[in-house]
Amino acid sequence: MIVMTNETVTLNNGVHIPAVGYGTFRVKDSDELAEMVTLAIKEGYRHIDTAHIYGNEESVGRGIKKAIDEGIVTREELFVTSKVWNDGLSYDETIAAYEESIQKLGLDYLDLYIIHWPGQDDNYIEVYKALEELYNNKRVKTIGVSNFHVHHLEKLLANTTIVPAVNQIEFQPRLTQIEVREYCKKHGIQVEAWSPLMNGEILNDPTLVEIAEKYNKSTAQVILKWDLQNDVITIPKSMTPSRIRENLNIFDFTLTDEDVEKISALNEDFHYGANPEVFNFK
Helix, strand or coil, X not given: CCEECCCEEECCCCCEEECECEECCCCCCCXXXXXXXXXXXXXCCCEEECCHHHCCHHHHHXXXXXXXXXXXXXXXXXXXXXXXXXXXXXXXXXXHHHHHHHHHHCCCCEEEEEECCXXXXXXXXXXXXXXXXXXXXXXXXXXXXXXXXXXXXXXXXXXXXXXXXXXEEEXXXXXXXXHHHHHHXXXXXXXXXXXXXXXXXXXXXXXXXXXXXXXXXXXXXXXXXXXXXXXXXXXXXXXXXXXXXXXXXXXXXXXXXXXXXXXXXXXXXXXXXXXXXXXXXX
16 A cells, blocks of 8 residues: 655555655756756755656766765665666666666666656567566666556556556646556556646646635645645656745645645646657657
8 A cells, every 4th residue: 555644655665755856857967957956955855856868867966966975965865766768678778778877877776767658569568577677686776657558557567577666647737647546546556747737837727826825825836735635746847946945845734625626627638748648759
């Protein structure tokens, strides 16, 4: 059973993961990103999310190193995620991709390594078996998937040994993915939300603005709290220091059940990002 506290989640293998992460999607490799990663850690983030395809693992790694060197945290206090871009990768190529990611990050291990997309064929089975080897050899603390729908998960569980700890999906008020979340809950797979704020495009929604005013919080804070109250880990991205702080400041209020339902009712099955059923990343 997945247990969520105010600040951490216990995954299906007993590993603890912070419920709010600092996302780096669509942020280029840069000194600014390294500075923001360090700032996020100073502000209290302990969960950092990146991916090979983002092209920014080196900057993320520099930001982490600076925070550790300055004594803000130890490596063991951080939860670092990266993802493999499985563009038809073989088993051995997946292992090599992992080695490249940790080299760029300057780390000895990852806390979570994820298959970024299922793709258009069954290649993800072979890729996931490589992740299982990394896990069994204690090179990663946990393994998981991203953007997997129910049929992908069913095939994965039927052909592999280790149940994914995480499925990172697009989850936002206009895309609640109930079927996927219910399947994950049944099988002990923790759901994470990428792009929970739709890159800011949903922040002016009248329903969300009204609810935010009720709690004297920002619309972004209300959405992120809605994520947590749906037992979904949330990974907002920002390069603005004030918003980085704001996005973490969501543990001092609770949405009523009625307000949670109002937000969920905004669902339109609308994919702001790519739909895994039609997205061909090759």
